[in-house]
Amino acid sequence: MTGPLPGPWREAFERVPRSAFLPDVVWVRLVDGMPDHAPVDRAVDPDGWEEIAWSDVPAVIQVRDGREPEPGEPAWPSSSVSQPSIVASTLLTLDVMDGHRVLEIGTGGGWNAGLLARRLGGANVVTVEVDPVLAAAARGRLDALGLRPTVVAGDGAKGWAERAPYDRILGTCSVARVPRAWLEQSAPGGLIVTPWTTAWATYGNLVLTPRQDGTARGRFVHGGSFMSMRGHRSRIRDVAAVVRPTDVPDTSTTTLSPWDVAGGDRHAEAVMGLVLPGLRTHWNDDPGTGDDFRSRLWIWDDALTSWATVDYDGQQLETFRVRQHGPRRLWDEVAAAWTWWTSAGRPAFDRFGLDIDPDGTQTIRYDEPDGPSWLIPLDK
Template identity: 50%
Template sequence: MTKDDQAAEQIAMRGLLGEVTADLGVPLARGWEEAFWAVPRHRFLPDRVWLGDGLDSRDRSTDPSGWLSAAYADDSVVTQINDGHDPGEDEPWPSSSASAPSIVFRMLDMLDVKRGHRVLEVGTGTGWNAGLLAHRLGAESVTTVEVDPVLAVQAALNLKKVGLEPEVIGGDGAAGYVASAPYDRIIATCSVREVPRAWVDQARSGGVILTPWESPWVCYGLVRLVVDAEGLASGWFHPHSAFMLMRNQRTDLRIFRDVVRDDHQPDESSTTLPPSAVAGDDWAAQFAIGLQTQDVWRTWHDDPDVDGVSSRLWLATTDATSWAAVDWDGRSNDRFTVWQYGPRRLWNEVEAAHAWWHNVGRPGPERFGLTVKTDGTHAPWLDRPDQMVSRTG
């Protein structure tokens, strides 16, 4: 490595540290800043990464400055597409990524680790997050689990190159890793729709579970749970973050392939609630609707080949038995056509969920909480555990 390369890396790291500090609003704690410098992010990224929704690639060999800029931008970078398989003629899609550094350090701060804590990380990815933890706590205190065997091997190599050797396990992170349990802290770098019971069982009394959260409706938020002596886990949601879903909780559903059929005869009605109010840029509304509908997902269809329709919001259940569509003609802002099919009236459910959210003061994620009961059932609540959030369907 030339002196110019080293200088460029140092400048890039200083710039990122400034961006992270600005995003968090406070300087990094001393221990995390030391880890930041000792465990350089670029040492964990593959030679080819992808950026943005368009998955524009940056190759270290042909565009070293572009690659380094991606490594030290305060943004996520995709590190694997299509589960590591050549997409061929299929559409490429992201299957693993390195999270934005500001959310990495925000979550590490929320984890509130102390010297002597044992930590389980679910979703090793590149190994950078595990490296930061290992530097702070000691490698012997960190176990990290990665479902993708190729990524697990590469992460272990990345860690070893910076002098860190936490326990890297190839396996299903939903099962935790009982051999090294119990844990004082469990952190996931993938989102979940249900907190695996194994995590709760493998946490000490008073232990913390921190994981990104998503519903089929929207991928948004974090949940921080504290486990009690009886095996109950309860805590608050927080805003921020959108992570890839844990692989064993994925659903691969498409409207025209899996849900809508030519012989379906939907019922027609109308609504004054704009589709954008429930599936637009209001993340608080989307989060609340997702907690209530639980198994309803949605997708936009812009400029469908339908006379008089400018855009269409599709809704469907994850079991593909019910669906709805809400059409906007591109002109009216107070009347939208609704089509519904199946045993459930999904748009009615979404309208009711939105009305409830509006009537209780339009709360953001930070006013909601979650309790994972000893039988594994999940109970979301508003403001306090006895104010349960009811399911719509």
């Protein structure tokens, strides 16, 4: 966000410091773009800990869901206390007013819940955390500051019906679909703000307005990248699980660079995720002996029926080798989506939205200046 915070939120941020919601050990990324993180212990490196606590960066407070690693498994992040500027921007998007009742999904360290409790009063805030250890720690930190929202250890996808309806529902973990319980527990005229994820990329927020007839309409807005709700994570941990030994792919070439569609441009990747639902990617930059590529982009579908690869050989940057297998030609689909997006002038992420029908069907919407252009149903 830019500019000063409005008075009530400024007071909340001043009275509820993020540092009070961090454990003595936080984690930092070792290499940009890679999952592995290293611990920073306050007792061993107090200056490093303080720098993380007071910087405008996310602070990872848990890795690997809190369990011991499997052999060779990196320390991938599973919970964090978010970047202050992103927290402020999201809370402003939530548009709370005095007396509003708020349900937060994903307590984490408890800082967001503390800010909401300071702004609205603890009696008006319920926060749900799937990890009971994190929930207990957050409750202790909130109590120590005299902030007492209701902290629930449970599945955030189910909301918390005991205190419904809520004027606002705030997600702090990204979702690939809006849980039905959130719609059912929203008050008339309410608002849902949640980070969004697609199989392709995690980026931005959905701002959704539920209606009394069970439908909802929302829009996507620019934002950060949040960890996925546990039930919305990919079930594939090794790309080798996608390819069968008997697969014989078709081969061809392409002039579309794999880095254009999956090379780190968050905006482009976010749009590709919206227009290519259910397609996932993975980069392999360590081919091993006998492989004739320097970098390989993998693409596969959630149903595990089809896959494709695009290879860079370390020399040729104008033409890339493509392999495709299965009933769908996934790289052809990607190329068609890229061609549409670029020919349409690369419309921004916030030109897309989400519609929810009474039967629960959720549909990605792209708005042309003169009205809806096309719709893509998400899988139920």
